[in-house]
Amino acid sequence: MSTDTLVEYGELLTRYEPVIGLETHVELGTASKMFCGCSTTFGAEPNTQTCPVCLGLPGSLPAANAAAIEATIRIGLALGCRIATWSRFARKNYFYPDIPKGFQTSQYDEPLCTAGHLDVEVEGETYRVEIERVHLEEDTGKNLHVGGSTGRIHGADHSLVDYNRAGIPLVEIVTRPIPGAGAKAPEVAKAYVTELREILLALGVSEVRMEQGNLRCDVNTSLAPIGSLEWGTRTETKNVNSLRSVERSVRFEMRRQAAVLDAAERVVQETRHFHEDTGSTSSGRSKEEATDYRYFPEPDLVPIAPDEAWVEELRAGLPELPAARRTRLSDEWGISPTEMAWLVNAGAVELVSDTVAAGASPGDARKWWLGELARRANDAGTDLTELAVTPAQVAELIGLISAGTINDQLARQALDGVLAGEGDPSAVVEARGLAVMGDSDELVAAVDAAIEGNPDVADKVRGGKVQAIGALVGAVMKTTRGKADAATVKRMLEERLISS
Amino acid sequence: MSTPSPKGQLTRDEVAHLAHLSRLAVSDEELDLFAGQLAAVLDAVAQVGKADVADVPPTTHAVPMTNVMRADVARPSLPRDVVLAGAPAAEDDRFRVPRILGEEA
Amino acid sequence: MSADLTTTSAADLSRALQAGDLSSAEVTRAYLDRIAADDGELGAYLHVDAEAAVTSAEAVDAARAAGEELGPLAGVPLALKDVVVTAGVPTTSGSRILEGWRPPYDATLAAKLKAAGTVLLGKTNMDEFAMGSSTENSAYQVTRNPWDRDRIPGGSSGGSSAAVAGGLAPWSIGTDTGGSIRQPAALTGLVGHKPTYGSVSRYGLVAFSSSLDQAGPMARTVLDAALLHEAIAGHDAHDSTSIDCPVPVLAEAARRGAEGELAGLTVGVVRELGGEGHTDGYEDGVLDRFSAAVALLESMGAEVREVSCPAFDLALPAYYLIAPSEASSNLARFDGVRYGLRVGDDGSRDLDEVMALTREQGFGPEVKRRIILGTYALSAGYYDAYYGQAQKVRTLITRDFTSAWDDVDVLVSPTSPTVAWSIGARVDDPIAMYAADLCTLPASLAGVPAISVPCGLSEGLPVGFQIMAPALADDRCYRVAAALEAAQDAARGHRLLDELGAKENTAS
Structure with missing residues (x-):
């Protein structure tokens, strides 16, 4: 699709410096919509979660959702923002079929939160992202384009509108321009969204499922010649809907804009669209004129004036935030920041923490989640959190190993059973008969049989070639199908062949 | 409307632009009529500019109130057949509209 | 009492219904008959469902017969301005763009009136989306003033004013953004009250100007207006600008006012609304009637002084x-x-x-x-x-009101600078049309309550007297209006509206 000329990334960095900025929209996980009581459940049949208010029927009026307002203030507090003492909703007037009232109820010059920041880390370096504002608005409905070949708007014969999403509370978090990231700009953008997502999860204000559109990013990118005092013209890449795409879209725009500037042309200030398949962006066909949204204070709603008591109550109720939590856990678990970064990248911090809380040692918990379980998730193409095993089950598995009931190899078989839905680890061990054999008659028989069946090896051992005992251990393990404890087997063989 | 014209002046072109902004396919005759009438109205309403309002805050509501909110409780929605009953056109349980030109969504 | 049913006050209908002297079906049919006979010419209604009206009237009668506990308004018929959203009943707000729309929900005030057992006669004509002062901006029809059928009934609630003055409804709900209840009431000899902004729910009123719109009663007597107002007032969580305070006691204020004792009350006459140096556009007949009414208030013990409100x-x-x-x-x-x-x-x-x-x-x-x-x-x-x-x-206008309340209890002015004008006279001149709202706009912008009560005729046409009070002091409007109404009725020996009946009888 793209015929853009691109400059090699490494090369462009020798001549240009990027400035990035992000506008992130987060759908809050409230039970009801922003201004009416309709449910917000994802995936309902079209137009089944609508009422006079969110359909914009004549005469209907909005009533603001307290939980959404509190969630917005909590997000602001978590981002170190100043919470407004006087805030208002405003009408953003424009015509589009997915906005039922002919205006979107949003906030304009009196947002709930301003002037915050978020520190993000990329490869050991910390970048401070300044937050310009956090405001609350309502989501739009969804248009389905029919009759075109691609489901896109171009070439479509007509469109179909579903208003289930219309009116779901949407928080917009806008950064100030982020200069100085240089080559790391794409990673900083991704790290910012990643960290923001962690914070939103910790606050419990949204499910933040990017694939369901709970979190959507518009990414601004501009380039300027190194040393230039002015920033370049920016483009805004809309609807970048995965963490990986955030990074790719910045990288692509930097490479594309470098080519434009190299050709002594001007970067067009425009909206662009990101294409997941090719990793490229394309022009969004800027409208013939700049839209005049004619913002004015929403007369159907009264101002929100959070007093100190309310804000302090919300502040007191904030959970431990991800960065602080990571520092504390690193200390508790005795791991380095780099090791913690691995856990963060794997999305395993909470899983390990919960596993430790369920009784496992931090070392074992990390080993299992970053090792065997990460492998399983990778093989299945899912996230760790989506594996059909709970931290409590992993802790139980680790406990069975520590107790000597099973060994690592048996534990992997037990995990197979857990993932297959056969129950908790101990139930699987029981049902599949996976427990390690103790000094049982069966094991004694297997040891004796190994000596009898391999007289030459046994003689070597008796004759002092102690290392030959491994072959006999292997034979026992084979006949017991791995259920024996190798150390026990070795001890029993030694008792029989050396001590006597 | 690139540069604001002086208060009280409303040209035919500006009326045409405003009509477009408000999605009104006004006819040429209406444009002429409205431009004249609106210029007169604008002349009259521009008198608000005479008021000395330095340090005067705007009034948006007659009886000042703040923090009016409702609890986050889901309530039943309208049945879908009722929702779509008034639609000028519907298809596949959705509202049907003619093709949309403009920005790609 | 069958012959007089359509001129009887709603309060009297309510009493007769409660006493069992009258059935709701009877009174409803009487009104439907009048509508069938006269609305073809008057053009007050956009929608009448006679069958539905009779059915709901009979349901009230049956409930009463069964001994069910019913409110005082049960069985009394009513007309609603077509700006009020009514479930399953066409609602157009006077516009083609809503032709045929049957809403899936009731406005809060419609639901309250339904629950009170009132019988909906129909939906009344109005200026499109309530924008106008003559009802000529309706997309559907012209409505005529019962006092002179070549004249406008005021607007935007002109269908309601024509219906109630013309005997086609005992009372009606109107809406007032810049005077749309008070001005048509004034021009047809009715009582019309714009409540304090936020005291009647706007949920389900097709919005014109959100920060100004208020619904209120239009009736033949001050007491009727108070009774209807009480039935629709009160906090509504669906309207975020709704004031959370107890429903005001208005009918009692009207009854007390009718006793005619105004000693201790200070009345401010607004200079900027028809006073010295501000008489441009005001008809002499209107100013005469107004002055006479002020004198009447004074004679009942009120202290009268002039007040200046420059921002008006x-x-x-x-x-x-x-x-x-x-x-x-x-x-x-x-x-x-x-x-x-x-x-x-x-x-x-x-x-x-x-x-x-x-x-x-x-x-x-x-x-x-x-x-x-x-x-x-x-x-x-x-x-x-x-x-x-x-x-x-x-804000400046509100400050003028606030400082006036330091000195006076109510402010008064003519409701409209003129009496009803001829149909078509101002349609091509928006500025002239807008001037009709001169006196009603300050109270709208400040959100304070204001009532229009008849104060006589000028050239055979009704003149309205406006009484404005501080926010939430709607009861003062009713008290003073009732005093004025009672004194005038006593002086002339009959109600003003009776002269309309006499006029019609002479004409036919």
Whole structure:
């Protein structure tokens, strides 16, 4: 699709410096919509979660959702923002079929939160992202384009509108321009969204499922010649809907804009669209004129004036935030920041923490989640959190190993059973008969049989070639199908062949 | 409307632009009529500019109130057949509209 | 009492119904008969469902017969301005763009009146989206003034005023944004009250200007207006601007006022509304009737003084910026996507073109003028000079009221500078039309309550007397209005509206 000329990334960095900025929209996980009581459940049949208010029927009026307002203030507090003492909703007037009232109820010059920041880390370096504002608005409905070949708007014969999403509370978090990231700009953008997502999860204000559109990013990118005092013209890449795409879209725009500037042309200030398949962006066909949204204070709603008591109550109720939590856990678990970064990248911090809380040692918990379980998730193409095993089950598995009931190899078989839905680890061990054999008659028989069946090896051992005992251990393990404890087997063989 | 014209002046072109902004396919005759009438109205309403309002805050509501909110409780929605009953056109349980030109969504 | 049913006050109908002297079906049929006979010419109603009205009347009668506990309004018929959303009953707000729309829900006030057992006779004509002062801006029909059928009944609630004055409904709900209850009431010899902004729910009123719209009663007597007002007042969680306070005691204030004792009451006559140096556009007959009424209040013990409210001079320009601005946004939802009219969807046009054609053909000229004006006033670069400035002027007007309350209990003025004018006289002159609201706009902008009560005739046409009170002191409006009404009725020996009946009898 793209015929853009691109400059090699490494090369462009020798001549240009990027400035990035992000506008992130987060759908809050409230039970009801922003201004009416309709449910917000994802995936309902079209137009089944609508009422006079969110359909914009004549005469209907909005009533603001307290939980959404509190969630917005909590997000602001978590981002170190100043919470407004006087805030208002405003009408953003424009015509589009997915906005039922002919205006979107949003906030304009009196947002709930301003002037915050978020520190993000990329490869050991910390970048401070300044937050310009956090405001609350309502989501739009969804248009389905029919009759075109691609489901896109171009070439479509007509469109179909579903208003289930219309009116779901949407928080917009806008950064100030982020200069100085240089080559790391794409990673900083991704790290910012990643960290923001962690914070939103910790606050419990949204499910933040990017694939369901709970979190959507518009990414601004501009380039300027190194040393230039002015920033370049920016483009805004809309609807970048995965963490990986955030990074790719910045990288692509930097490479594309470098080519434009190299050709002594001007970067067009425009909206662009990101294409997941090719990793490229394309022009969004800027409208013939700049839209005049004619913002004015929403007369159907009264101002929100959070007093100190309310804000302090919300502040007191904030959970431990991800960065602080990571520092504390690193200390508790005795791991380095780099090791913690691995856990963060794997999305395993909470899983390990919960596993430790369920009784496992931090070392074992990390080993299992970053090792065997990460492998399983990778093989299945899912996230760790989506594996059909709970931290409590992993802790139980680790406990069975520590107790000597099973060994690592048996534990992997037990995990197979857990993932297959056969129950908790101990139930699987029981049902599949996976427990390690103790000094049982069966094991004694297997040891004796190994000596009898391999007289030459046994003689070597008796004759002092102690290392030959491994072959006999292997034979026992084979006949017991791995259920024996190798150390026990070795001890029993030694008792029989050396001590006597 | 690139540069604001002086208060009280409303040209035919500006009326045409405003009509477009408000999605009104006004006819040429209406444009002429409205431009004249609106210029007169604008002349009259521009008198608000005479008021000395330095340090005067705007009034948006007659009886000042703040923090009016409702609890986050889901309530039943309208049945879908009722929702779509008034639609000028519907298809596949959705509202049907003619093709949309403009920005790609 | 059958012969007089359609001139009986609602309070008397209520008493007769409760006493069992009258059935709801009887009174409902009496009104339906009048509507059938006269509305063809009067043009007060946009929608009447006689069968539904009789059915609900009979249901009330059956409930009463079964000994069910019923409220005082049960069985009394009623007309609603077509701006009120009514479930399953066509609601157009006087516009083509909503032709045929049957809403899936009831306005809060419609639900309250339904629960009170009132019988809906029909929906009354109005200026399109309540924009107008003559009801000539209705997309459907002209409504005539029962006092002189060549004249307008006022507006925008002109269908309601014509219906109630003409004996086609005992009372009606109107809405008032800049005077749309008070002015038509004044021009037809009725009592009309605009409540304190926020004291009657706006949920389910097709919005014109959100920060100004209020619904209120239009009735033949002050007591009737108070009774109807009490039935629709009260906090509503669906309207975030609704004031959370107890329903005011109004009927009691009206009864007390009718006793005619006003000693201790201070009445302020607003100089800027028809007083010295401010008589331009005011008819002499109107000013005479007004002065006589002020003298009457004085004779009942009220202390009268003149009050100056200089910012009131700017009420008209401020109003004609604020209301169109909010309207331009409120009316954006009429885009032909979810309900109502759609024009030009033949496959050849894109959505923008269909929206623009729909709105062009669905809206009348006055609505389009105001949308364009409001769009202009909200535009980047103009906001501060127009909408922003107008909101500040609003503060000045409120301050004038506030300082007046230091000295007086109520403010009074004529309701309208003129009596009803001839149909067609002002249609091509928006400025002249807007001037009709001169006296009613200050109370609208400040959100304070104001009532219009008849104060006699000028050239055979009714003149209205406006009483304004501090926010939430609606009871003062009713008390003073009732005193004036009682004194005038006593002086002339009959109600003003009886002269309309006499006039009609002479005519026929």
